[in-house]
Amino acid sequence: MDLTLKIWRQKNREAKGEMKSYPIKGVSPDSSFLEMMDLLNNELIEKGEDPVAFDHDCREGICGSCSMYINGEAHGPDRMVTTCQLHMRKFKDGETIHIEPWRANAFPVEKDLVVDRSSFDRIMNAGGFVSVNTSGNTQDANATPIPKEDADNAFDAATCIGCGACVATCKNASAMLFVSAKVSQLALLPQGRPEAKRRATHMVEQMDHEGFGNCTNTGACEVECPKGISLENIARMNREYLSASMSSDS
Amino acid sequence: MSTTNGMTSITRKFFMALSGFFLLVFLLQHCVINMLSVISPEMFNTVSHFMGTNPMVQFALQPVLAFGVVFHLGMGIMLELQNNNARSVKYAMNKPGENATWMSRNMIITGIMIMLFLGLHFYDFWLPELNVKFIQGDMSGLNAAGEFRYFEELQHKFHDPIRTGLYVVSFLFLALHLLHGFQSAFQSVGFRHNKYTPMIKKLGDIYAIMVPLGFVTIAVFHFLNA
Structure with missing residues (x-):
């Protein structure tokens, strides 16, 4: 496949970026999108040019590192996959492919396609955990009966890899789907209930503090999420937050 | 943007949804009452006089609206x-x-179009009502011939094809706004259920089409019968 890549190039956080065109020839339709980017970078290095910086790690869709806005969609035109799982057979020979970083003020561009997603870490630090001392005397997980439906829903929420596609896709740059998945995975389990109120209020306040937009229920995040995180989680977080706000002990 | 006016992003959408629910109820009763004008001018006059002179409606519900x-x-x-x-x-x-x-992506556009329409609607109906009732002090609801004036005034407004056209276009924007707004309000207050949410979405679609269609019917009916 012969392609034209239009890629966002930006030297650092302060620099003004721009879209630059790169022709690339001989791309295998069976290669992954990131392998195609590797091919481009090899060519750029051979020419003595600066390779395109992009995040990647596991390359099997579970780490949440890769983050490219491809042809106007987070993780490209395929559904339920991350950029690393996207294959070049999804594109046509001779096509021009636009590649941009996630766009949100809460995700500043560090270099080229790499964005700073530490705002997600700070939201998790605000309450996305269960305070249990696990040293030495951990309890058997099966000792606490949990309804199958709750366990399944908690597991579904826990599959969120925190890639940020929800924020990138949302017209408001809202992080509601991510935060709601993290709130839900613990709110659904008995181990998460003691801190549920504090968790919901602190994580939502931190989310707002980071500068993410408001959710307007367009549902775009759910469509583009590579793990299929449901809007049901946002409704659950709304309930958790509103009930926590109304109670006197939160 | 964290806690503008002491509210977080979730409380903001919660209150947005609550005001939306209130306006949904208002729109439905407004449509039903106006539909009386198509069925029976006498009944429309009677209900309009009640709504226009009842202290609870005028001084409690209207300010809330x-x-x-x-x-x-x-x-x-x-x-x-x-x-x-x-x-x-x-x-x-x-x-x-x-x-x-x-x-879902253009609620602000459809919303502003509805608000522009409200300006015209207030100019047509609300401001003349305020003038007659509270400036001239005439709470009788009667015209010079001693008959209820409400039906006659309503029909008179729709003589003009441009005004009627503006009303019809505005109701199209209202339908587009409601197609997302109805079900979105339920999601915002945290109501989402595998069994009931599909029903709410269907109900929302029916409401979003039937209520504006009702208003269009009223406007076109009076234009054709003016």
């Missing part, structure tokens, strides 16, 4: 501004139509 409308508009504009500020650099290429409906 005015607050609800202003709050819904103000909050909508504030949310839109905040949301625009959350992404300073836009995408060079974006395909929002691939993952969200036009209605």
Whole structure:
């Protein structure tokens, strides 16, 4: 496949970026999108040019590192996959492919396609955990009966890899789907209930503090999420937050 | 944008939804009462006189309605501004139509169109009512011939084809706004259920089509019979 890549190039956080065109020839339709980017970078290095910086790690869709806005969609035109799982057979020979970083003020561009997603870490630090001392005397997980439906829903929420596609896709740059998945995975389990109120209020306040937009229920995040995180989680977080706000002990 | 006016992003959408629910109820009763004008001018006159002179409606419900409308508009504009500020650099290429409906992405456009229509609607009906009742002090609801004036005034407004056309176009924007707004309000207050949410979405579609269609019917009926 012969392609034209239009890629966002930006030297650092302060620099003004721009879209630059790169022709690339001989791309295998069976290669992954990131392998195609590797091919481009090899060519750029051979020419003595600066390779395109992009995040990647596991390359099997579970780490949440890769983050490219491809042809106007987070993780490209395929559904339920991350950029690393996207294959070049999804594109046509001779096509021009636009590649941009996630766009949100809460995700500043560090270099080229790499964005700073530490705002997600700070939201998790605000309450996305269960305070249990696990040293030495951990309890058997099966000792606490949990309804199958709750366990399944908690597991579904826990599959969120925190890639940020929800924020990138949302017209408001809202992080509601991510935060709601993290709130839900613990709110659904008995181990998460003691801190549920504090968790919901602190994580939502931190989310707002980071500068993410408001959710307007367009549902775009759910469509583009590579793990299929449901809007049901946002409704659950709304309930958790509103009930926590109304109670006197939160 | 953390806690503007002491509210977080969730409380803002919660109050947006509450004001939306209130306006949904108001719209339905407004449509039903106006539909009486198509069925029976006498019944329409009687109900209009009750609504226009009942102290509970005039001095309790009407101010709440005015607050609800202003709050819904103000909050909508504030949310839109905040949301625009959350992404300073836009995408060079974006395909929002691939993952969200036009209605859900353009609530501010349909909302502002509805508010512009409300300006015309207030000019047509509300301001003349305030003038007659509270400036001239005539609470009788009667015209010079000693008959109820409400039906006659309503029909008179729809003589003009341009005004009738503006009303019809405005109701189209109302339908587009409701197609997303109805079910979105339930999601915002945290109501989502595998069994009931599909029903709510269907009910929302029916409401979003039938209520504006009712208003269109009323406007066109009086235009044709004027």
